[in-house]
Structure formats: structure tokens, C-alpha cells
Amino acid sequence: MNFDVGIIGGGVVGCAIAYNLARLGEKDVVVFEKQYPGAGSTGRCGAGVRQQWGLEMNCRLARGSVKIFEQLSSELGVDIEFRQGGYLVLAHTEKQLEQFERNVSLQNSLGIPSRVITVEEALEIVPYLNPEVFIAATFCPTDGHANPLLTNYAYAKAAERLGVKIMKFTEVTGVERLNGVFRLRTNRGDFEVGCLVNAAGGYSKPVAAMVGVDLPTYSERHQILVTAPVPRMFDCMVISFTSGIYVQQVPHGSFVLGIAEDEEPGYNTNSSWQFLEHVAREVTSILPVFGELSVVRQWAGLYNKTPDSQPILGEVLPGFFVAVGFSGHGFMIAPKTAEIMAKLILGIKPDIDISPLSLDRFEKGELIVEPSVVG
């Protein structure tokens, strides 16, 4: 079977690229997903949506994505549970606070309504915070959170309605390039596509290798847990770049919590008891009442990382595009990134210049320094 565009990976990135291609008129698109949409990192992620970045491009990608998230439920026809309760970022040291002040002025200049707040103001937003452990904070009321499973599902369904073919349980096992087309081998037969997109998340490197491209990406386990639901305690995400912890109460009433940990590169997604202890220690230090909350379930997924923890986006060989290496922030920038990728594939000039995220930055030594990354 032949298609104009083949996308490897049915996570939020692959499904959103497929949806945007179809929306822009290219409907002859197939998504290969070795399991089902949402089975990868997307279905496992915290799904926090933050615009409080330290670099202009990240601010623009996140801000553009928030604008899309704000109307995505109606656009896609599924309630993706997007809520804008804000993000409260704790500053623990003077040095951090100085960086946050610089970030806030950049963010404000780009239309992101963040502000530096005092400990007292933070306590008004989240009364449960331990005032001993931070000296100030920043808050952006339009940051938020969505349900990642429903978002991934909604993009997949909307893409299908526009004519995209999503092949579940179809693993691409080999790629051959001949006469300007890509011939793909899968467990469900061979396919030919004119353009190929690597949106394979944690498996971006082996997938690129099938095309003969060496990506500097690698994967790392990131663990996460959910508590039993409790009555509404607060609406915003609380994060700290010092411990790498993030805490968010989802509409269902449960809290979703994760933390940055040192991990070996690899594909391990097992859960550990050490993680529970680590989270328990850090969360009760910033939010002492959390001692009383119960953990219902823990799991893990992969961060697909790059040497500068920023994604690699663009065309790396004629007709071969990549959207990979999203580290811990691929969900929040997926809507805008996918729109840009679809435009690049169709030869339309996008409204945000993402050339700094091209693969050759690593060769040229032009790594991106983003001060506000978790993990």
C-alpha cells in the first residue's frame, strides 16, 4: 500500500502531526503504532502545560500550544480535561530567584502573564505549602494541565475522521530508501510512503537508524505516581527545579506526582520502591499534609533525551523528518510543534522559526541552554 506521508509513532506528537497534515489538506497519511495511541510516554506522562520557560523559542512554543489547548476539546470533539489552574514554581535560593525574575520579564514580553510572588502570596494560592522551604515563587495563571490519554485519543480520532489511517499493533521493523520513496517493513506487510516522519518517542534512535540516520537521542526512565482522590485542595501545579518535583491535582481528585531522578540510559520502565521513598520525602517537605495521602498506583515511562534536553525538529534527509527528543516537556508543546511540523512537511513556512532545533546544532556545537528544565 502507498501513502504520501508515513508517521512512525502514534503518541501525541505523531497523532497531532497526522491531524494537522489532514487539516491542512494532506489526508493520504498513515500512522504506524506498534501498540496503540497513548501506549508510549504520552499515556504515562504528567501532562503539565507550562509556559514559564527561560528561552524565547520555548516560551513561544508553549504559549502557542496553550492557545491551541484552550479550544482543543471543541476542535477535536473530545473533552481533553484541559484546566488552567496555573503553575507555581518555587524559588529556594536567591540565585534561582534572580533567574526567575529574568524569565518572568522575557515571558511577559511574549504575552505570558507570569509574575514573581512572595511566600505569603503563594500561601494564598496553595495554603498547604511549607513556608520554611522557599523564599519566593513565580506564578502563571494560564498554565495548566490536560488529560494526556484523552488528548492522544482525541487527536487520533480526529485524524481518522479526516481520512488518516492509524495502524494499531503495527511495528515498523525496517526502512529502505529507493527512488525517492521509503519502503517500510512491518509485522503487517510492506508499505511505501513518499515522506517519512520519526515520532517514535523513546524509540527515536533505533527508528532513525533504520533510515541510516544517527540521532544523539537516548531514553531514560521517569517514574510517576497517583494518589487516591481527595476533595479539591488546590488548582495549580506546584514544581521545584531544585528537587525536580511536580505535584498536580487532576479533575478526578487524585494527585499526580513525579520527580527527577538519576537514571541510566535505557528502556527500563519498571517501578521502584526507592522512587516512592524519594517522592514521599520531597513532597512532605514542601507540602507536609501530603503524609496523609495514599498512593494508589505508580508507573514509569521514557523521557527521550538529547544532549541539551531540547527536541530535534526538522528534515534530516530529503523526505525524512524527525520530531523527537522532547525530554520531559513533549506533551505541553505538542500542539504547536505538530502544527509546525505539518507545515514543514507541506512546504509551508511556519510562524515560529524552529531552525535552532535542527539536528546539525550538535555538530556545530550550538547547543541550547534552557535554564528551566525538569530532569
Place this chain on the structure above:
Amino acid sequence: MEKSDDDIIVCRCEDVTLGEIREKIREGLTTTEELKRVLRVGMGPCRGKTCIPIVRRELSRMLSIPIEDVLPPKDRPPVVMVKFKSILEGSEK
């Protein structure tokens, strides 16, 4: 016959009806993992003890797959709910 029991609540923890499960199967979901992620069946404190057998039976019936080929979703730790406080007490011992 299907219509009459559509209102039955299959997952009491997450309030999911048989009708919702059938709708998603008709929309193209074919595994317990997918239904769990989209509908939250089996995500509650009981960990799917009552609902997952029903979900498997429904998948088997509607898609004509032998029940033993309809796998239950992956079990996630901890085995019982545990308070953060108890986790910390455990680690200090």
C-alpha cells in the same frame, strides 16, 4: 438485549457503565489497556477486581476473540494503597 443492560455500572470506583465500554469497543478500542486509559476502568482503588473480568468478557463477545486471548491490563504497584507517611516510616527503620 444489549440495550437493557447498558446502564449497568461496571466499574464502581470510576463510575463506568457497560454502555460506555461497548461504545468505545465499537469505536475501535480492542484491548483492556486501551479501555482502561480512555475510560479509567480498573484505575480505582479496587484495581479492577470486578470490572476487568466484565471488560474482558465484553471484548471477547463483541470482537469474537477467545476470552483467554483478551489479556487483563498490566498490574501496577503498590499492591495495596499506602500513605506517604507510612512509606517514610518504612524507610527510616
